[in-house]
Amino acid sequence: MSDESTNDGATNEGTAADTTGEDVTAEDVTAEDVRHVAGLARVDLDDDEVDRFTEQFGAILEYFETLDDVPETDAEPDLVNVLRADETREGLRQAEALRNAPETEDGYFKGPRVS
């Protein structure tokens, strides 16, 4: 899911911003917006949740808009590479890695059908 939600500036299909216009204000959050984001996040919602979230998101996003007043800063992240020797070491055994999976088959995780 995060490949869509954390896009790095490239345009993306049908986000809330595209459908409702760039200068949308937070109070304008609609049930449609909530359903759209829930789809991006792969979370089904029931109708009551959609209604509650629509109302709450308006208030929360309005609060987030106080960030408009924050001046631009030049971040100088003090990042360093942390490396280690490329040596094999003990990891999880296959049985341990599979232990919590709801379904496995022949030593593999079994996921839902792709289509």
Place this chain on the structure above:
Amino acid sequence: MASEHTEAATGEAGASDETDRTSGGSGSAEDEYNAFLTREGIERSADGPLSNMRVAVKDNISTEGIETTCGSAMLADYVPPYDATVVTRLKGAGATIVGKTNMDEFGMGGTTETSAFGPTENPRAPGRVAGGSSGGSAAAVAAGLADAALGSDTGGSIRNPAAFCGVVGLKPTYGLVSRYGLVAYANSLEQIGPIAPTVEEAGEVLDVIAGPDDRDATTCPPADHGSETDSGDDTADSENAGGEQPDGSYADAATGDVEGTTIGVLADLVDGADEAVVDAFERSIDALEDQGATIEAVSLESIDHALAAYYVIAMGEASSNLARFDGVRYGPSPAEDDGESERGGDWNEAYARVREAGFGEEVKRRVLLGTYALSAGYHDKYYAKAQDARTWVKRDFEAAFEDVDVLASPTMPVIPPKVGERIDDPLRLYLMDANTVPVNLANLPAVSVPAVETPGSRHDDDSEGHDNDGRENQNLPVGVQFIGRAFDEAGILRVASALD
């Protein structure tokens, strides 16, 4: 030889069969506060500095062979195949682990009411929340069911319940304690830290869990701790350099000596607090001044923006981190909710069904808001501005620490709410975190200690003759927060110990 520590571990090697998800199992004292999700003793396997300590561990910290639920239905049956580094270190230090503690689901909450397994009640304030998200850890310590506990703190989740339950809780500098084995919520913000009845005991636990770990690349070697106060850079290459543990240990830093220390009071965070909180906080500051500390008022221009920035960043990271819960490697089966193993629809639909069933409402709320704030058209408006604010907050703190040694504020702006009082208003709940989140944005260490003459404070015992007039909520816990320079845990523990 370990017999005096095994009361909770009746099963020896088969101890994992002794799991008790509810309360009061295994011959231990009753857990009337719902502090524990699993009560199970790990018999101590070594002798060490914590040989006499019963330690409870928050249920988002992995314990090999023992359920680690994160307070979520999504992980209700999850059993980690390995120990978190902090758990390995506790065991190696001789600690007896007495169980896994209740928490807000995945750490998302400030009251432990978002736990899928019911709220934790406050042992020191009946009918009120224990705080959160490490509410079970703080309640276990406050109720005497554990001598100390581990919590995790993403935006206050150690300090908040420590303040509400009248115990000590420390959020370490980012990079001091390994996060290996901590189930991630917001990686750039969170740290594991100790909760204990006293500052000295919190220091004893920190002594054991602190230090670099090659399984967490964000941990820093002591030589990089670069304290601006003592030991110049020229000694940084020697073995003992870095000033990580002045006088040998964090526990030893709890000297109670504040003579000559300059404490900056964060005026903006005092102004917004409840009257009862302000009263207790000011009495504590007065006590420190009486003991020789110098008090100054400090104002940080950026601090009004910290809360919004925190929530945008935390929710954004959460939306990415929690993508892993899809019912394939762990969690409920995609087929379970409808009983059809080959139900129609593609895998995205199957994931969405699992996540609807497995996540509680607050987790969904944060995942959705994080997704929204990172989506096309909104990334610059929310996430980029939040990162700007984070840098601004860091710089404001750095500037403040040019003039003061330690900063102080009330830990929480409110007294512990009643169970159920706030849970339906998410924004109002978020606003409770105003005093704790700036520290996480700035990667700094902070400790919460009971205010003088409040429950949990040693001064509370001899306060009977005190004039209580006009103190409406006099019997409720209030925490004082001390914030230090990066890696100056010793400094804040020293100042905090002057109050307990």
